[in-house]
Amino acid sequence: MSFSILSPSSNAEDWVRTHLGEFCEPFGDWTASERFRGGRTAALSALESFKVRGYAATRNEVLPISSRGASQLSPYIRHGLLTLGEAWEHVSTAPDHDRDKFRDELLWQEYTRHMYSRIGTHLADSLRYQPPERPNAQGWGERNTMACLDFALAELETDGWVPNQMRMWLASHWTVREGAHWQAGEREMYRQLLDGSYANRAGWQWTIGSATGRPYGFSRWQVTKRAPALCNECPSRHSCPIEQWPDEPQLDEATHRVELRKGQNPPHEPLLPIIDASRSPEAVWITAESLGDSDPALTAHPDLPALFIFDTPLLRKLSLHPRRLAFLSECLADLALRREVHVGIGNPVELLRSINVAVTAAPVPGFRSRSVQISPAAVYPWPWLAPISDAPLSSFSAWRRALPSSLATASLRRQQRQKRRR
Numbered sequence: 001m002s003f004s005i006l007s008p009s010s011n012a013e014d015w016v017r018t019h020l021g022e023f024c025e026p027f028g029d030w031t032a033s034e035r036f037r038g039g040r041t042a043a044l045s046a047l048e049s050f051k052v053r054g055y056a057a058t059r060n061e062v063l064p065i066s067s068r069g070a071s072q073l074s075p076y077i078r079h080g081l082l083t084l085g086e087a088w089e090h091v092s093t094a095p096d097h098d099r100d101k102f103r104d105e106l107l108w109q110e111y112t113r114h115m116y117s118r119i120g121t122h123l124a125d126s127l128r129y130q131p132p133e134r135p136n137a138q139g140w141g142e143r144n145t146m147a148c149l150d151f152a153l154a155e156l157e158t159d160g161w162v163p164n165q166m167r168m169w170l171a172s173h174w175t176v177r178e179g180a181h182w183q184a185g186e187r188e189m190y191r192q193l194l195d196g197s198y199a200n201r202a203g204w205q206w207t208i209g210s211a212t213g214r215p216y217g218f219s220r221w222q223v224t225k226r227a228p229a230l231c232n233e234c235p236s237r238h239s240c241p242i243e244q245w246p247d248e249p250q251l252d253e254a255t256h257r258v259e260l261r262k263g264q265n266p267p268h269e270p271l272l273p274i275i276d277a278s279r280s281p282e283a284v285w286i287t288a289e290s291l292g293d294s295d296p297a298l299t300a301h302p303d304l305p306a307l308f309i310f311d312t313p314l315l316r317k318l319s320l321h322p323r324r325l326a327f328l329s330e331c332l333a334d335l336a337l338r339r340e341v342h343v344g345i346g347n348p349v350e351l352l353r354s355i356n357v358a359v360t361a362a363p364v365p366g367f368r369s370r371s372v373q374i375s376p377a378a379v380y381p382w383p384w385l386a387p388i389s390d391a392p393l394s395s396f397s398a399w400r401r402a403l404p405s406s407l408a409t410a411s412l413r414r415q416q417r418q419k420r421r422r
């Protein structure tokens with residue numbers, strides 16, 4: 001290979017400080033997430049220890065921590081260390097209600113991935129409605145005034161993860177109450193999250209009402225219900241700034257409404273492998289979307305080394321917290337226990353253009369643009385939970401109705417029964 005290749009190290013923090021120092025500098029004295037360690041081994045162990053019984057009733061709980069029912073699998077799912085299909089199968093013998101609630105959430109993840117794959121960077125634009133913005137809006141405001149926001153931000157900045165419930169608090173407070181620019185808040189959260197992904201801009205859009213016109217209001221009510229201890233210790237408990245619901249914002253039509261109807265923005269991903277028979281792959285290029293041993297290109301070429309590139313032009317743009325880089329490095333070190341792994345640092349297009357690589361088609365626009373220039377010798381289809389199609393993206397329910405019956409859950413069947421009755 002025409003560039004210097006590095007080996008992953010079991011000391012991910014040191015590895016990142018040594019080789020990716022420029023990305024650590026702005027963050028001073030940082031540490032890796034102690035709660036989430038990267039790698040397929042950690043992912044399988046997290047999946048094994050997740051018991052779905054009680055999930056439906058406890059998924060939204062925040063405090064005490066022991067009451068939380070969410071699986072905390074998202075960093076592993078985000079980076080392809082677990083496929084959505086594996087998580088789906090894991091709960092196959094669980095009680096119907098909990099199993100179906102969990103599977104509904106996996107389908108939400110698949111929906112956001114389909115959406116991002118099909119509409120690409122338009123997911124960064126307000127889909128249908130434009131939330132009002134106030135000049136000089138403070139977003140999350142000053143620390144040490146509200147225990148609920150402090151707690152959510154401290155967890156986000158320490159572990160690189162927060163439960164869905166607190167993500168909704170943070171997004172709603174930033175945009176619905178304070179009127180701050182939603183894309184700036186999304187970026188702040190994304191930089192901190194281990195599972196941060198552009199597909200999940202959908203999470204912001206559904207919370208703040210830009211997708212549906214119905215914003216989620218965050219007030220003291222949710223904190224009292226989901227984490228009462230926070231109110232008890234809050235410096236503002238006698239003058240709570242979120243005692244009342246936020247005012248219903250005036251949502252204008254988005255200037256450029258994104259086309260979400262059936263048949264629009266058809267999928268671009270290959271449905272079958274694309275193999276250039278005149279070239280033999282020399283390595284499997286693995287991307288941050290797909291770092292698990294079950295990556296289709298890795299399984300198709302078990303004897304080839306895996307090659308990961310830390311994309312420095314992209315990292316300069318993203319300005320991710322280095323704990324994510326440490327997480328990725330841990331994933332590579334773990335994979336290296338089972339097969340040869342090489343790591344490059346630089347622009348993947350320049351580094352990979354002269355190598356015959358096999359790769360899995362990550363369903364994100366950045367992969368597509370790079371792949372065209374790299375011209376891989378073999379491209380394998382993405383392992384979707386639900387086959388990608390030109391189904392409507394206008395709502396989760398509309399999208400879900402087009403799924404094969406094998407992916408139907410109780411809530412879908414209920415919806416179908418109600419529709420038949422009407």
Ligand SMILES: Cc1cc2nc3c(=O)[nH]c(=O)nc-3n(C[C@H](O)[C@H](O)[C@H](O)COP(=O)(O)OP(=O)(O)OC[C@H]3O[C@@H](n4cnc5c(N)ncnc54)[C@H](O)[C@@H]3O)c2cc1C
Binds near residue numbers: 059078112200
């Ligand atoms: C404002 C906001 C921002 C978000 N940003 C991200 C993000 O950057 N990356 C990310 O992976 N998720 C994001 N989500 C979705 C969701 O909050 C997380 O996936 C979830 O909290 C992860 O915790 P868990 O694994 O314990 O979830 P569980 O409740 O155990 O669910 C299992 C899996 O289902 C999927 N899932 C659960 N809830 C959702 C949801 N609301 N939307 C889509 N998929 C879901 C995830 O893959 C999750 O790991 C965001 C949600 C909101 C409201």
